Amino acid sequence: MVRIILSGCNGKMGKVISGLANNFSNLSIVAGIDKNTDGSSYPVFSSIGECTVDADVILDFSRPDALDSLLKYAKEKNVGVVLCTTGFTDEQLSQITEASKEIPVFRSANMSIGINVVNKVLRSISALLYNNFDIEIIEKHHNQKVDAPSGTALLLANTIKDSIPEETQFTYGREGIAKREHKEIGIHAIRGGSIVGDHDVIFAGQGEVIEISHKAISREVFAVGALKACEFMYGKGKGFYSMDDVVK
Structure with a gap:
């Protein structure tokens, strides 16, 4: 026991x-x-x-x-x-x-078992996709969560960053007037209501988008x-x- x-x-x-x-x-x-x-x-x-x-x-x-x-x-x-x-x-x-x-x-x-499976998938595909896709992460949580971005978003972002041989950098949210640089890994936090925890990793390419999502229902x-x-x-x-x- x-x-x-x-x-x-x-x-x-x-x-x-x-x-x-x-x-x-x-x-x-x-x-x-x-x-x-x-x-x-x-x-x-x-x-x-x-x-x-x-x-x-x-x-x-x-x-x-x-x-x-x-x-x-x-x-x-x-x-x-x-x-x-x-x-x-x-x-x-x-x-x-x-x-x-x-x-x-x-x-x-x-x-979550599911999030950690997603993390293993990202470790396998991020370097393969990086040259032709921009990478953005969106996380959503309830309005009482005190830290942003979430620890999970940072976990996924660091896995992606560590998997890519080229230099990349985190960009937290966006404002102002500037074009996105390819080396950016965007991280965005949303807070509201009673959302338990949603995480979306977006690989946006020319004419196609790959999204990997995990939603915690409970x-x-x-x-x-x-x-x-x-x-x-x-x-x-x-x-x-x-x-x-x-x-x-």
């Missing part, structure tokens, strides 16, 4: 994960971390430092400012951590990489991926892991 501490347990994603965990016979959420400590079937602590329950994996769906305390706890207890939070700074990303030299760390910008898609990541991380040694290791 994989014992999980769920950080951000009473947030929107935390509640979805708590409900779906019952469908996994080999997983159990044994404790939660949240500023709101009410209303859960397992003990909830206001901070990870107060947690007195032993676990195998920490699953984080909270905020970037929780990173320091989560990594500190994981190192002290020698447990793996699955980081699903987005919006980390470059300094925090370096901190995560350094932590992976001591403990097992799993991080992906998007926990937050359950991220919860299932996160729980599968916890399964994967059980018993892993120190190192850095991602959904690429789960989706093979």
Whole structure:
């Protein structure tokens, strides 16, 4: 049985994960971390430092400012951590990489199986299409999302960029009067309503357009991926892991 501490347990994603965990016979959420400590079937602590329950994996769906305390706890207890939070700074990303030299760390910008399949496809086709196609990414999310562009859009954009031998650059949104340069990879963010998460990658050529789209209909898609990541991380040694290791 994989014992999980769920950080951000009473947030929107935390509640979805708590409900779906019952469908996994080999997983159990044994404790939660949240500023709101009410209303859960397992003990909830206001901070990870107060947690007195032993676990195998920490699953984080909270905020970037929780990173320091989560990594500190994981190192002290020698447990793996699955980081699903987005919006980390470059300094925090370096901190995560350094932590992976001591403990097992799993991080992906998007926990959806589908998005990670899309990412693998982009890795295969981007260099092939680049010479004859302009590349644009459009992401759409609900009006409460605080970071833009989304971590998933950046994941896809970096995969495309890293796959193309020629020099490319990110262009965030467009305004003013200027022609598009071919080396640009456009990234556009839309915020509104209750959109769970839509991502479209557009390869626009002369007389033809290729579009690769992924639409998250429910937050359950991220919860299932996160729980599968916890399964994967059980018993892993120190190192850095991602959904690429789960989706093979």
